[in-house]
Amino acid sequence: MKHIIIITGAGKGxxxxIALDFAKASTTYHDFEPHLILxxxxxxxxxxxxxECRALGAATEIIQADIADMAQIDQLVSTxxxxxxxxDCLVNNAGVGxxxxxxxxxEEDYEYTMATNLKGTFFLTQKVFPVMEEKRAGHIFFITSIAAETAFKSSSLYSMSKFGQKGFxxxxxxxxxxxxxxxxxxMPGAVYTPMWGEVPEEMKAVMMMPEDISAPLVNAYLLPLRTSVEKLVIRPVGGDINE
Ligand SMILES: NC(=O)c1ccc[n+]([C@@H]2O[C@H](COP(=O)([O-])OP(=O)(O)OC[C@H]3O[C@@H](n4cnc5c(N)ncnc54)[C@H](OP(=O)(O)O)[C@@H]3O)[C@@H](O)[C@H]2O)c1
Known part of the structure; x- marks a missing residue:
């Protein structure tokens, strides 16, 4: 069965x-045909x-869009x-910190953070939801963070945006x-991605890798439709990295 899956922020991290794991799942489950929109x-x-996704057998297209821009959100959904x-599935992953x-x-840090993490995520979801509501099926993921529940000293704006996402x-x-x-x-803890920039080796050694987050997400999507995984809290085994 064909599944139309939009993944925001699919270019890295x-x-x-998530894109690669959806593509891989198409090789494991013969009736799962993801059509990925990156x-x-x-x-x-x-x-x-x-x-890489096409090499794994998944139909894949790309749409360049800045989710902080309302016109580009409209264009993404209408296209x-x-x-x-x-x-069938929206993965609200794009986020900045x-x-x-x-x-x-x-003020520029504030506007930049809120425009993607709150405004963009909210209005993209608002545009997609009626499609799912009408057919009474669909799955929307939000990659928030443990910072949606836990404060870190250098994460005040980021936490505001992630607490806000959780409220939504x-x-x-x-x-x-x-x-x-x-x-x-x-809700992931620290994951080694380009978002962190340069990271000392000893810190990298205790961080999670992106596939530690994507694998349970794809598993949650593939569960029977009678079942909804409401929250996935995924932390480094040694606990949070307290920055
Ligand atoms: N890494 C962590 O430790 C961690 C932990 C918990 C939660 N998270 C959350 O997980 C998500 C992904 O993080 P990541 O670490 O993978 O970040 P990343 O490596 O910086 O990748 C972020 C992706 O989002 C895209 N993006 C950012 N702003 C966008 C916008 N306005 N419109 C469209 N695309 C946009 C970026 O591409 P362009 O810049 O090319 O648009 C990039 O592809 C974020 O929501 C982040 O808050 C990360």
């Missing part, structure tokens, strides 16, 4: 691993990931619906339950 602001990243007529002491964060998810689930749309809040 956790989003890339989204980010950098087409060269997306094309590189698409080549997908024109081409495929439906959306500016990690500095609270006193050093600027809790409200959305009240709508989603009545129409059998599955909502999963994925």
């Amino acid at each position: 956790i989003g890339k691993a 989204v980010s602001r950098t087409p060269s990243d997306l094309e590189a990931v698409a080549v 997908t619906l024109e081409r495929h007529g439906t959306i 500016r990690f500095k002491p609270f006193t050093e964060l600027t 998810i809790e409200a959305l689930r009240l709508y989603a339950k009545s129409c059998h749309v599955r909502i999963t809040n994925v």
